[in-house]
Structure formats: structure tokens, C-alpha cells
Amino acid sequence: MRPALLRFAREISRRTDGTRMERQDLEEEMAGHLEATFSRLIEEGHTEQEAEELAMSRFGDGKRIGRQIQQALYPYRREMILGLSAGSLLFGFAVFFSVLLTAWSAYIPWLILCSLTGSALLALAVDPPASLNRRFVLNGLFLLQTGVLLSGILLTSAVPGNAGSILAMAGWLLILLAMALVYRTSAYDYRTRRVRLEKHDMAINAANVTTGILSVSISLFILWAYLAFSDGTDRVWMFALIPALFWALTYAAQWLLLAKGRVKTAYGITGLQIAVIAAALALFFRIT
């Protein structure tokens, strides 16, 4: 295989969001096509360098092809990220000026953070860097954006009348979109390398995103309740971390068990996790 053709194919495959194995398959398939074209051009009498350049130029623009493959593999994901980016940027400016012109308060750090996260999402949607742990970076950005949007919703309480309610509703819709993207990224778009475990990987990840949202919410609620009804001088607040820690540990256990092929035990931990969280919620609603 000619190194220049292999590099070209690799660049294209890196522009897709598949697993390392999927990218490697894609890369080999494209390199095979390029090699066949190269051989034909050599037979036609071109020099090796001419044949390489011609094979690549006839294949097409690498970035465009990478984007097209990405769109075919993960339909509407780019549009969803673009929507979240544009919506978040508009939401940021609308909230900033609404609060500024009604309460005369300028939340400049928040606006800058909102613009930075919105811009990062825009850059990732339009021209994602080839070398990036996308699952980690994207999920991190979606969660950060959720935090920024939540704080923006809090700021809308300073805006009187319907304008504040409309802005808050827009913020919640954007959070819904960010959560949908977290589900896609965690459970659907990025899959295990082992085809046999693919559907189990998707099911367990989907369940864990849900239980993760619930567990972190429970932890935050307990922390808020503790701070609201105590003087906050002891370390009892650390108990609030138990639901989130329980979720993180059980998620890690499921992931390790699945990687070792122990599917039933992994599902057992998933069931235990769901049962404990359901019991905690049932207890809470019974008390309240």
C-alpha cells in the first residue's frame, strides 16, 4: 500500500465519528479503491507521483467526502449540534440583554461562557478536528452547555412578564436538545468494537445516562436541602455525594463486566442500580 494514499484515506476516515475499528475498515476500503486507480494510471503510462496525485484528485475532496460519510452514518447529528449551538448563542444574547435592560445587571462572565461553549459546538459541528476523543469531548461540552443554560434560566427570573417565561421555556427546550445529544453520543453513535456486544452496550449506556441524570439530580437536591436547613459547618454534606458516587461506581462496574463479556452480570448491576434509585425516589415522594 502506498503511504501517501493510505494517509489520504486515513484523513478521510478520521473525519467520521466511528469507533477505531470502524474507521480502520473504512480506511482500508478507501485505500483499496485508491490503489486500484493508482495501478490503472500506472498502466496508462503515468509516473508514480502523477498517478498518486491523480488517484487522490479523482477520488474527490477529502474533507467533503469525510463529511458526507459522517452524515450517512450519523444522520441529523450535525444539524442537531448546529441547532444547539445557534440556539444557545441566541439564548445567551437574548437573556443577557433582557436582564441588562430590565434589571440593569450585566452578567458578562456568563455571556462569555455561553459564547465560548456555543462557538465550540459550532466548530465541532462544522469542522471537527480529526484527532479528538469525540465521545468524551462532545459529552463534556453538552453537559457544560446544560449547566450554562440552567444558569441562564435562573437569570430569566429577573425579566418581568411573559418575556421571562418565554426565555425560560426556550432554555428548557435547548436543555432537552442537549440531553438528546448526550443520549445519542453515549448510547447510539459510539459503539463497542465487539459486534456481539453492540446491542448490550447501547442498552446499558442508554440506561446509565438516564440513571446518571436522576442520581446527579438527587445528589444536588440533597446538597441543596442540607445547605438550606443547616449551618453548613460540618462534613455531613458529603453524604449528598452518595447517589452520584453509587451511580459512577455501578456504571464503571457494568462497563468492565461488559468488556469482559459477562453480559448477564452487567445487566444484573444495571437492574440493581435502577431498583435502588427507584426505591430512593419512591421513599422521597412518600415522605413529601
Next chain:
Amino acid sequence: MKRPLLIALILIGAATAASAAAGLALQKPENETEEGFSGVYDVTADGSIAVVSFTEGRPGIYLLDEEAASSGPLAESGTDSRINSLSFSPDGRSIAFTVSPKDPAAGGLKSIIRLLDLESGTERAVFQDKGLITELTFSPDDPDLIYFLRAGVFENYSPVAAQHPHDFDVHEYRLSENNTRPLTDLKAYDMQSLDVPAGSDSVYFSMFGDEEYESAEETFDATQQIYRIPEEGGTPEPAGDGYPRDVYGFAIIPDGGAIYQAVSKTSDEGIFEYELFRSDSGQGNGRQLTRMRTHAGNPVLSPDGKTLWFVEDRNFGKERPDFHLYRMPADGGTPEALFPAE
């Protein structure tokens, strides 16, 4: 990086920088942002109304004419202070009002009672206190006597709760003697709606009746109720046999009972809706007088008990209140919006 993306990022950066610059130019210190009616008012026996209203954060006292329009302020205070309460003297010729810092945590716990002479337009400080005087009222029968609610501390009871005045007691102040005297020794968590009806020998206020509860669980069952003490001071006793819900603001009806503020229901947004109720017996089972579906409170009754004034906060539960003053027949009817003009 693609050129269109680069251009988009530069535009976003420029818009953010321009917005931040606009924010720096337009933002105001917190003290200077309050505007309009503060919700504090009082009414004389003949129906004259004085209100406290903010202008660029400065609280001022305004008299409303017959069309409920106001002229310039009769008295003003600085942007770092607020006028918590005002009261007409029995003859209507002067107004006592209490001034304290907007942020007692930063400005220190202090209050000044000032007296405004409506005939000469002059005002003077008559009493300064190292507590927070939240409400005051002239005795309707003695122009030399002012009752007031005083909080001894201003603190938060938990790290995420806002700071509030606590350790409340009722006090009296004699103008001629420049002398104050506590009428209760309760250090109550909260006290509000000080009311001294004409011809009565009692001072009324509302507070949580939790002193008889012993355990923390029992304390949760405590409700805010109307209490009264003899005008010379003493142990508070419930006024009436208890109302079926928490009672916050109220006005004592001359012939007995009260018009009181309580939660009517919870709105679709999960915010309590406060309305005014009338209970002539003082036994609860009040008849609902207002249906504002927001937050009706601060009731004031005319001496004959026929006319009721109250304040609606149309933005209740949000960051900034939006107060409006109303008048209506005290036994029910359609509220008439008075101030600010609509």
C-alpha cells in the same frame, strides 16, 4: 479551519465583546435600580394616602391627590437606604417613618425613626436604634405614642437561605420623653402586620405560634397567626380561636374579626397565590374578598371599617416585585386600581 467558520467565530467574538461593552456602560449599581411604588403606604382617617416610591433607587414619600396622582417627594432618603414603614399621626398632620440600610449585612444593623411635618414640610430624626425597625404605627388615640416591630439580628438561618431579620419584639416609643420600652420579650423568628385599631386597648401582630411546640416535628405544624398583647405590654395571646391557615398581613375589623392575607392556592407555575379573606367572627372560615391570582396583601381598613386598601404584587415569586395599590369596599366588591396610574 474553514474560512466561513473562522468568519462566524470572529463575528460571535465581536458580538460578545460589543455586548460586554454595552453591559459595562448600561449596568447600574444594585442600589440604583429600584423604581416605582415600594408597597409601603398609609391612609388617614379621611382617606388621604401617602406612599413610598423609588426614583433611581432613592426612596421618597409622596402624597396622593384625589386622582391618586403624586407630586414631588415630601421626604427622600439615599440610594443605600429604604423606608420600611410609614404612619400618619392621628390628626394627619405628620408622618412618622423608619429608614434603614437596604443591605443591613453591609450597612450595619440600624434604623432611624424620622418625623415629617406635613404643614411645614420639615423633617427630623427622632430616634435611632441598633436594630431593624420593620414596621411602625402611631397609636390612633395618642399622638405622642408610636409602636414598632424591631428585629435584633439580620442573618441567614442556613448557607443558601437569604438573610432575613429575626429575633423580633414589639416596642413603644414616646415622642415627648424620647424613650423606648419593649412590650414583649419573645425574640420571635418573624413578626409582621403591626396593627393598633382605634379605641382598642390591644396591640396586634402576626407571628409563628411555635412556642408551645417542643419537638422539631411539632414545629413544622406551627402556623402564622394573629396575636395581641395589652397596650402596656405582656404575654401575647391568640386573637380569635385560630384561623384555618397561615395568616400573614391583616387588618383588625373595628367590630371584631379581621381581614387577613393567606394563601388561596398554588398557581400553574407552582407559586403561591395570596388573597385577602374576611372573617367577622375571628374563628376562621374567612370569606374570600380578592381574586387577584397573584399576591394581595398589606390590608389597611378605614376607621369606620367600610373601606379597604391593599397592595398587589403582580410579579410575586420573581426577582423584582411590581406593586399596585387598590381600594375596595371592605365587605367585598371590585377593587379599584389607584397607584401607580394605569
